[in-house]
Amino acid sequence: MTRFRGPKGTDDILPPASRVWSRAELTFIELSGTYGYEPAITPIFEPTELFARGVGEATEVVDKQMYTFADKAGRSLTLRPEATASVVRAVIEAGGVHGVMKASYWGPMFRYERPQAGRKRQFYQAGVEYLGEGAPEADVEVIELGYRFLQDMDVPEVEVALNTIGDPADREAYRAELTAFLQERIDLLSEDARTRMELNPMRVLDSKADVEAVAGAPVPIDHLGPEAFAHFEAVKAGLDRLDIPYRIEPRLVRGLDYYNRTVWEYVPRRYDAAQSAVGGGGRYDQLFELLGGRPTPAVGLAMGIDRIILAAGGDELPRILDLFVVAAGPAWRDEAFAWLSRLRHAGVRADMALGDRSVKAQFKAADRRGARAVAVVGDEWAAGTVTVKDLETGTQQVIAIEEITAWIAEH
RNA sequence: GUGGCCGUAGCUCAGUCGGUUAGAGCGCCGGGUUGUGGUCCCGGAGGUCGCGGGUUCGAUUCCCGUCGGCCACCCCA
Numbered sequence: 001m002t003r004f005r006g007p008k009g010t011d012d013i014l015p016p017a018s019r020v021w022s023r024a025e026l027t028f029i030e031l032s033g034t035y036g037y038e039p040a041i042t043p044i045f046e047p048t049e050l051f052a053r054g055v056g057e058a059t060e061v062v063d064k065q066m067y068t069f070a071d072k073a074g075r076s077l078t079l080r081p082e083a084t085a086s087v088v089r090a091v092i093e094a095g096g097v098h099g100v101m102k103a104s105y106w107g108p109m110f111r112y113e114r115p116q117a118g119r120k121r122q123f124y125q126a127g128v129e130y131l132g133e134g135a136p137e138a139d140v141e142v143i144e145l146g147y148r149f150l151q152d153m154d155v156p157e158v159e160v161a162l163n164t165i166g167d168p169a170d171r172e173a174y175r176a177e178l179t180a181f182l183q184e185r186i187d188l189l190s191e192d193a194r195t196r197m198e199l200n201p202m203r204v205l206d207s208k209a210d211v212e213a214v215a216g217a218p219v220p221i222d223h224l225g226p227e228a229f230a231h232f233e234a235v236k237a238g239l240d241r242l243d244i245p246y247r248i249e250p251r252l253v254r255g256l257d258y259y260n261r262t263v264w265e266y267v268p269r270r271y272d273a274a275q276s277a278v279g280g281g282g283r284y285d286q287l288f289e290l291l292g293g294r295p296t297p298a299v300g301l302a303m304g305i306d307r308i309i310l311a312a313g314g315d316e317l318p319r320i321l322d323l324f325v326v327a328a329g330p331a332w333r334d335e336a337f338a339w340l341s342r343l344r345h346a347g348v349r350a351d352m353a354l355g356d357r358s359v360k361a362q363f364k365a366a367d368r369r370g371a372r373a374v375a376v377v378g379d380e381w382a383a384g385t386v387t388v389k390d391l392e393t394g395t396q397q398v399i400a401i402e403e404i405t406a407w408i409a410e411h
Numbered sequence: 412g413u414g415g416c417c418g419u420a421g422c423u424c425a426g427u428c429g430g431u432u433a434g435a436g437c438g439c440c441g442g443g444u445u446g447u448g449g450u451c452c453c454g455g456a457g458g459u460c461g462c463g464g465g466u467u468c469g470a471u472u473c474c475c476g477u478c479g480g481c482c483a484c485c486c487c488a
Contacts, residue, residue, distance in 0.1 A: 008479065060486050064412070113486065114412075125488060209484075255487060279488060304488025328446045363448040378446060391448065
């Protein structure tokens with residue numbers, strides 16, 4: 001009998017390690033809720049064409065990283081490599097944005113790549129999309145939200161790498177200038193860079209193989225039209241007012257074609273893996289039109305949950321149980337189990353060890369299962385009392401059964 | 412997709428210059444006589460030495476393939 005294994009590049013996240021993931025999900029939902037975002041739940045697969053057009057034919061993601069398959073009717077479908085295209089498609093389909101819409105999402109994404117630490121074929125992103133708002137404060141708000149999320153997740157020393165790539169009209173002139181520059185140095189460029197020069201010359205700027213060749217290259221931030229320039233100035237001023245530290249990174253361009261103006265990434269300084277960005281985002285004012293909708297300004301971000309958990313480091317897991325019920329002997333098991341049920345109905349996070357186990361073994365289980373306290377059901381039950389012990393301090397006392405929730409609240 | 416390193420208990424790893432009973436630490440289970448964890452002591456369970464093939468009297472050890480992991484490039488969250 002061959003043992004099964006999970007597919008290459010996938011991770012199983014089991015208890016108790018999944019506690020950290022639950023915490024990340026709850027934290028994100030809570031935080032984005034505070035900023036007024038509500039969940040958008042869209043399919044995990046879409047017509048292949050949506051990503052080809054939305055994300056961009058010339059991007060690596062579309063070119064070679066998609067999980068594409070045909071369904072039984074012969075339709076070409078693709079497991080989503082990112083969520084923005086789906087959310088925008090869904091909103092257009094529902095009639096577009098009237099006023100603004102603030103959507104959040106959480107879930108698995110899929111890219112066919114050679115796996116590495118922090119780079120899985122199925123990975124998890126949490127993100128928000130601020131739709132229908134062109135004001136620079138929207139960019140500021142979204143950047144701040146991602147930054148706060150990383151703080152709440154205890155990722156140390158996060159830096160915001162910030163740039164602007166201007167508007168499409170700004171880029172036409174710039175593109176010609178950049179291409180000319182690259183043409184002069186074509187001998188110094190890597191093979192990758194040469195082919196990329198044709199399709200998407202801006203992407204050569206952040207190629208690690210070409211840092212030297214590209215050192216003096218013209219950069220989009222120096223080729224902004226007046227509106228894009230003013231927008232970027234406002235974004236910077238807004239970040240300053242909110243005390244969000246950032247660093248201008250003129251060569252940051254990002255690999256998804258739909259971005260314009262503001263783009264950024266979050267880079268934790270102490271997380272020195274190659275896959276260093278734990279989140280990123282940008283403005284994408286042309287995407288709605290590109291996908292057949294009305295012109296709608298928008299800005300959004302995506303946070304890489306796998307990488308955030310890696311970057312936060314392996315600290316100890318939180319305790320998840322308020323109370324562990326211990327039966328003083330086999331005679332007390334039924335009573336204890338019934339009481340456990342009542343405790344749970346009352347909202348106490350409680351558990352007990354089942355089966356015939358010694359008191360000692362039950363205490364041990366309480367500790368290992370992450371309980372903060374133990375309650376012993378035994379002879380004192382007849383007097384309407386239980387013995388409770390705080391496992392963190394080691395103190396113990398006898399209390400009335402109905403006082404248990406109050407006691408838990410105090411400990 | 413390219414190049415490199417690696418794959419022995421649940422985890423981290425040692426080991427066999429090819430030889431018959433494969434080890435440690437941690438973890439897990441039990442015990443140290445009465446109903447008390449996290450420390451200590453004792454005992455126990457647990458291994459197709461990733462998988463397939465080849466060489467050999469004999470392979471976990473050598474060779475090839477394959478699958479998986481890691482690292483760099485690449486890509487991006």
